[in-house]
Amino acid sequence: MTVLAVSNLAKRYRRGGKPFAAVDDVSFEIGRAETLALAGPSGSGKSTIARLVLRLIEPDAGRIDFEGADFLALSGAALRARRARLQMVFQDPLAAFNPRATVARVLDDPLRIHNIASRAERPRRIAALLERVGLDASLASRAIHEISGGQRQRVAIARAIATRPSLIVLDEAVSALDVSVRGQILELLLDLQRQERIAYLFISHDLGVIRAVAHRIIVLDSGRVAESGDARAVIANPQSAIGKALVAATPRLTRSRP
Amino acid sequence: MNRLRRFLQTPEAIAGAIILALLIVMALAAPLLFPGDPQAIAGPALLPPFQDLSLPLGTDRLGRDVLAELFHGARTSLAVGLAAAAAALLIGSVVGTLAGFAGGLVDDVLMRITDAFQTVPGFLLALAFVSIVGPSLGVVVAAIALGAWTGPARVARAEVLSIRERDYVAGARVIGMHPLEIAFREVLPNALPPVLALSSVIVAAAILTEAALSFLGLGDPNRVTWGGMIAEGRTVLRTAPFLSVVPGIALVLTVLGVYLAGEGVVESTAVRRSLS
Ligand SMILES: Nc1ncnc2c1ncn2[C@@H]1O[C@H](COP(=O)(O)OP(=O)(O)OP(=O)(O)O)[C@@H](O)[C@H]1O
Numbered sequence: 001m002t003v004l005a006v007s008n009l010a011k012r013y014r015r016g017g018k019p020f021a022a023v024d025d026v027s028f029e030i031g032r033a034e035t036l037a038l039a040g041p042s043g044s045g046k047s048t049i050a051r052l053v054l055r056l057i058e059p060d061a062g063r064i065d066f067e068g069a070d071f072l073a074l075s076g077a078a079l080r081a082r083r084a085r086l087q088m089v090f091q092d093p094l095a096a097f098n099p100r101a102t103v104a105r106v107l108d109d110p111l112r113i114h115n116i117a118s119r120a121e122r123p124r125r126i127a128a129l130l131e132r133v134g135l136d137a138s139l140a141s142r143a144i145h146e147i148s149g150g151q152r153q154r155v156a157i158a159r160a161i162a163t164r165p166s167l168i169v170l171d172e173a174v175s176a177l178d179v180s181v182r183g184q185i186l187e188l189l190l191d192l193q194r195q196e197r198i199a200y201l202f203i204s205h206d207l208g209v210i211r212a213v214a215h216r217i218i219v220l221d222s223g224r225v226a227e228s229g230d231a232r233a234v235i236a237n238p239q240s241a242i243g244k245a246l247v248a249a250t251p252r253l254t255r256s257r258p
Numbered sequence: 259m260n261r262l263r264r265f266l267q268t269p270e271a272i273a274g275a276i277i278l279a280l281l282i283v284m285a286l287a288a289p290l291l292f293p294g295d296p297q298a299i300a301g302p303a304l305l306p307p308f309q310d311l312s313l314p315l316g317t318d319r320l321g322r323d324v325l326a327e328l329f330h331g332a333r334t335s336l337a338v339g340l341a342a343a344a345a346a347l348l349i350g351s352v353v354g355t356l357a358g359f360a361g362g363l364v365d366d367v368l369m370r371i372t373d374a375f376q377t378v379p380g381f382l383l384a385l386a387f388v389s390i391v392g393p394s395l396g397v398v399v400a401a402i403a404l405g406a407w408t409g410p411a412r413v414a415r416a417e418v419l420s421i422r423e424r425d426y427v428a429g430a431r432v433i434g435m436h437p438l439e440i441a442f443r444e445v446l447p448n449a450l451p452p453v454l455a456l457s458s459v460i461v462a463a464a465i466l467t468e469a470a471l472s473f474l475g476l477g478d479p480n481r482v483t484w485g486g487m488i489a490e491g492r493t494v495l496r497t498a499p500f501l502s503v504v505p506g507i508a509l510v511l512t513v514l515g516v517y518l519a520g521e522g523v524v525e526s527t528a529v530r531r532s533l534s
């Protein structure tokens with residue numbers, strides 16, 4: 001079953017007065033419990049695709065179907081309600097939260113906004129979410145800046161799964177983490193995918209990480225799809241020039257899963 | 259405690275804090291020390307200061323106790339100054355946040371309105387407003403706020419413009435938060451520090467504006483104000499200059515105290531920020 005279907009997506013910006021395409025005629029699909037990786041050099045349009053899919057910015061052309069319905073047709077309250085099913089984890093977990101927030105508040109917001117639990121019930125839900133991502137429930141009362149980077153990214157994942165989404169967009173979600181922490185977070189993501197059948201749109205410039213978690217891959221070059229296919233197959237034997245360059249730039253690919 | 263110590267580092271901040279503390283004590287103690295009506299006749303007219311122990315600062319043209327008037331005037335000055343500044347900061351933050359966060363047409367309209375208010379001198383605006391609506395404490399507060407909210411609005415807008423691009427605002431949208439909640443609960447509190455840094459200047463200006471309005475007879479007639487006292491004393495400036503000089507000094511010290519204390523607060527938070 002297809003969770004997300006993107007077709008002929010385009011986004012143009014102006015650079016030095018001249019329009020250029022940050023995303024140009026990109027199409028892909030993501031199935032249930034599937035991980036699709038977006039790879040490509042810096043500036044190839046990965047984050048722009050993520051923001052388009054999340055309706056943080058509007059496309060100039062193309063179509064986005066989410067859970068079988070036209071996602072671009074939604075607006076206002078209907079769009080906000082639908083957002084429960086489509087979540088995001090950012091690269092920098094410190095920048096992703098209000099600097100004044102506590103862990104409890106960060107997790108309380110989605111539960112409150114989408115009426116998932118009554119006020120009295122929410123503290124229990126928050127504790128359960130924290131335990132689900134491998135954190136101690138006592139962390140709830142801490143301020144966001146008082147916990148470690150790895151813990152923070154776990155809180156970000158807890159927030160993303162609070163509304164039981166079918167798709168999570170992860171834009172360089174493990175890139176800022178230490179190698180050891182990175183492995184644990186990737187394990188957590190794989191575990192969540194198995195248990196909750198969540199699909200991931202997984203953006204990374206690290207082909208080693210992509211090979212460990214992704215089923216399929218799209219390689220982008222200047223906003224266009226250079227090649228796509230089974231993640232292991234493409235990484236083992238890239239066809240496009242940009243794919244070859246990316247593989248060549250990742251020396252530790254001989255190692256296997258994290 | 260630590261914060262207080264850091265605040266009291268410079269002599270200017272200490273001076274400002276002492277003046278402000280004295281002023282607040284005066285304002286709070288006024289009804290206790292001088293329980294009667296400060297506008298009632300207390301002795302012979304135009305009694306010079308330091309002649310009668312029960313009337314240490316003497317009396318004015320109508321025989322009213324100058325010291326009692328001074329204390330009750332502190333009450334008015336402080337109340338009007340703080341209320342007007344609070345109103346100006348509130349209006350300014352809300353307008354600036356809406357303009358910066360909404361962008362587009364809303365931003366254009368709100369900023370044109372801000373421009374319009376800013377081109378008219380605040381004092382003229384207050385003067386016109388009080389002349390039309392009539393002098394009372396609430397109207398004076400509103401009139402002063404009317405001319406003082408544009409500065410906070412501009413600062414708040416500039417700050418919101420930079421904050422709204424941060425990841426956490428995108429994160430709030432992704433979890434489906436309502437735009438108004440994002441603007442006022444997620445963005446506005448983080449935009450406040452530079453806006454609040456304006457408060458000492460605004461309070462000081464508000465106190466001066468109130469005094470000027472009272473001087474022109476546009477203050478609340480049922481309250482003693484320093485501006486009103488100066489105006490009263492003006493008619494006998496040659497024979498009894500202290501009637502204008504005493505409230506004048508009080509006014510200058512107050513404005514100075516508010517300003518110095520405000521600078522001290524800004525400085526101590528700036529030091530803290532650069533240390534952390
Ligand atoms: N708001 C914007 N205005 C103008 N140009 C933009 C804007 N956002 C992105 N771009 C441009 O669009 C292109 C794609 O940017 P994008 O952020 O999607 O790249 P990316 O693949 O995520 O890169 P990175 O790996 O460095 O994160 C870049 O050339 C970028 O400069």
Ligand SMILES: [Mg+2]
Pocket residue numbers: 046047048
């Ligand atoms: Mg990016």
